[in-house]
Amino acid sequence: MSDLVSPEDNEPRSPARAARPSLWLTVLSLTAFVVLIALGVWQVERRAWKLALIDRVEQRVHAPAQPIPSRAAWPAVSAATDEYRHVSVSGRFLHDRETLVQAVTEEGPGYWVLTPLQRADGTLVLINRGFVPSERRDPSTREAGNPDSQIEVTGLLRITEPKGGFLRDNVPQHNRWYSRDVAAIAAARDLQNFAPFFVDVDAGSQSGSGPIGGLTVIRFPNNHLIYALTWFALAFMLAGRLFVTFGGGLFRRKRFVHETAGGSNASTRRTGSDAGTIVEST
CATH class of the missing domain: 1.10.287 (Helix Hairpins)
Incomplete structure (x- = not known):
């Protein structure tokens, strides 16, 4: 018995339809x-x-130092409008209430020394006086660098760093600090009327054997x-x-080949009533 073949079975399937x-x-x-x-x-x-x-x-960094924002403007201080402003502030340091915050700088591992500065109007500004290595974390090793008189410092205004450092939370009850969280430090040191920001001192603000200033990384x-x-x-x-x-x-170009019905290759290319015209994709 001869096989029955549908005419459609002999026709090539469209490549575009097959790949769609x-x-x-x-x-x-x-x-x-x-x-x-x-x-x-x-x-x-x-x-x-x-x-x-x-x-x-x-x-902001290279502008002349300007006084810090007034107390009335403190609630409006933000990173967008004020951070890294070059500012100046004067007052007396409260060295007995300093806080050490762990830091890694170009000088190596150690601590930032944050000390409240009391201004003439009684308000306080937390000053990052700079960096000390671990062997100088005890205040008694750097008493000569702790001025007691009225002093003016210049530096960069910085925004508070709440909650802690990367993967490390501040632990105030154990005096372990990994970020400069102004509100938390003020609470731990019983500070009132404090500014909601801190100031990183310039290199020129260093005195004697005090902390190394001017290490702010921008x-x-x-x-x-x-x-x-x-x-x-x-x-x-x-x-x-x-x-x-x-x-x-x-x-794709198409090549049209015309074969007469009786041509030698006609029967091998296609059979049927339309064997005279063959379309091939190239």
Whole structure:
């Protein structure tokens, strides 16, 4: 018995239809493309914001020192408008209420020495007098560097650092400090009428054997351009893949071969009433 073959079985299947993905995969790919482009644009905007921030901070740091904000303005002090401002403040240090905060600096591991400065109006400003190594954490080892008279210090206004350092919480009851949390330090040292910020002293504010000032690190990582290029590159790679999948067949040339019904190769190429015209993809 001879096999029965449907005419459709002998016709080649369209390559474009065979390669066409499912609807959900198409939607997912287009969504991914839009998300990648949006991420790239967001990183470009973030880069512009970071460059503006760096410019503002540079201007604040190198500006002449100005008096710290007045007490009435303290509630409005913020990182956006005031951090790293070059300021000056005068008063007397309360050395018996200093606090040591663990630090790692270019001088090595040790402590920041935070001492309240009492101003003429009775308000207090926490001053980060600078860095001391571990062997000088005892105040008796640096008494010569602790001025008792009225003094003026200049430095950079800094915003409080609440809750602790990276993966380490402050433990006031055991006098272990990992961040410069102004409110927590004030509570632990029974300080009243204190400013909600602190001041990192300049290098010129160091006296005798006192702490080493001027070690404030001002660094703003700015990798947004690399991130933006990465997102855009992934988006265009995906777009290229989508073009190959959906648009590749539109650019395929077709070769038309005309064979007479009685040609020598006609029977081997196609049988049927339309054997005279053959279409081949190239």
